[in-house]
Amino acid sequence: xxxxxxxxxxxxxxxxxxxxxxxxxxxxxxxxxxxxxxxxxxxxxxxxxxxxxxxxxxxxxxxxxxxxxxxxxxxxxxxxxxxxxxxxxxxxxxxxxxxxxxxxxxxxxxxxxxxxxxxxxxxxxxxxxxxxxxxxxxxxxxxxxxxxxxxxxxxxxxxxxxxxxxxxxxxxxxxxxxxxxxxxxxxxxxxxxxxxxxxxxxxxxxxxxxxxxxxxxxxxxxxxxxxxx
Numbered sequence: 001x002x003x004x005x006x007x008x009x010x011x012x013x014x015x016x017x018x019x020x021x022x023x024x025x026x027x028x029x030x031x032x033x034x035x036x037x038x039x040x041x042x043x044x045x046x047x048x049x050x051x052x053x054x055x056x057x058x059x060x061x062x063x064x065x066x067x068x069x070x071x072x073x074x075x076x077x078x079x080x081x082x083x084x085x086x087x088x089x090x091x092x093x094x095x096x097x098x099x100x101x102x103x104x105x106x107x108x109x110x111x112x113x114x115x116x117x118x119x120x121x122x123x124x125x126x127x128x129x130x131x132x133x134x135x136x137x138x139x140x141x142x143x144x145x146x147x148x149x150x151x152x153x154x155x156x157x158x159x160x161x162x163x164x165x166x167x168x169x170x171x172x173x174x175x176x177x178x179x180x181x182x183x184x185x186x187x188x189x190x191x192x193x194x195x196x197x198x199x200x201x202x203x204x205x206x207x208x209x210x211x212x213x214x215x216x217x218x219x220x221x222x223x224x225x226x227x228x229x
Contacts, residue, residue, distance in 0.1 A: 049158040052123040052150045059114035060163040064142050067106055068167070071099060072222040078106045085225045086203040087210045093182045093224055096171055100134040103142065107132045111147050122153045125160070136171035169215055178224055181211045 046052050071078050076094040079102065085091055094102070111132070115125035130145040143164040151157045177193055197214040206228065213222045 046118065046121045046123065049123070049150055049152055049156060052118055052121065052152075053158050053160055055117045056114050056125060056147075056150060056160055057163055059117050060111060060144055060147070061165065063107070063111065063114065064144065064163060064165050067103065068140070068142060068165075069220060071103060072220050075224050076102070076222070078102045086208055087201075087223075087225050089210070089223055089225045091208075091225050091227055093178065096136045096175055099171075100136055103134045104132045107134075107142075107144050111144055114147070118150070124151050125149070126151050126157070138170050138172055140167035140169050140171060141165075167218055167220065169218055169220055174213065174215070174222060177213060178211065178222060182224060182226055 046055055067078055074080075075089040075092075076099045077090060108130075111130070112125075112127050115127065118124055125148050127148040128146075130147050132145070133141070133143045135141040141164070143162055145162050146160045149157045149159045174196075177196065177198075193213075195216055197216060199212045199214070201210045201212070202208070208225055208227050210223060210225045215221070
């Protein structure tokens with residue numbers, strides 16, 4: 001009787017192990033098939049010069065959007081700043097001109113990396129020198145001139161278009177609001193500004209505060225910290 005029970009237990013154990021292995025095999029096949037099909041699909045959509053150009057220009061468009069919003073989240077800087085702030089954001093308030101230079105330098109350095117979206121295709125980018133124009137005034141204008149042309153393996157090419165984005169944000173007004181907070185000597189008067197929502201946070205020791213200025217229409221957020229005396 002004991003041997004019979006032991007054998008039944010062994011059979012049950014083997015069945016369980018077999019089921020687990022089968023499930024793992026199915027999951028592995030499903031995921032690997034999914035990744036393979038997605039990879040094939042991403043390469044398959046770039047079959048012409050027009051599609052290749054669109055892919056590069058879309059990358060540039062996304063880069064401008066991402067870095068402009070990151071500028072606000074990072075206290076007016078695109079590059080990572082060393083900061084002792086408990087909020088991880090610099091206490092230095094840059095001018096509009098400084099922020100323009102931050103964006104220009106970044107795009108001049110990294111715009112060419114969008115050529116990598118064509119890796120694995122029959123297309124490539126022939127890069128050329130280009131200019132970047134950034135204006136943070138009564139509204140925001142960012143333009144990256146054509147970085148070159150897309151070439152195919154058949155000696156055909158297509159010039160890439162400039163990428164231009166505009167945002168209806170009055171940066172001069174935003175700078176005044178932020179400067180008012182930054183230069184306030186005795187705490188901060190949290191006010192409601194038309195088109196903005198402001199929030200103030202303090203660290204646990206109450207030695208530093210963070211201002212978040214949210215632009216309602218665009219979702220742009222500017223953050224700046226200040227050490228309390």
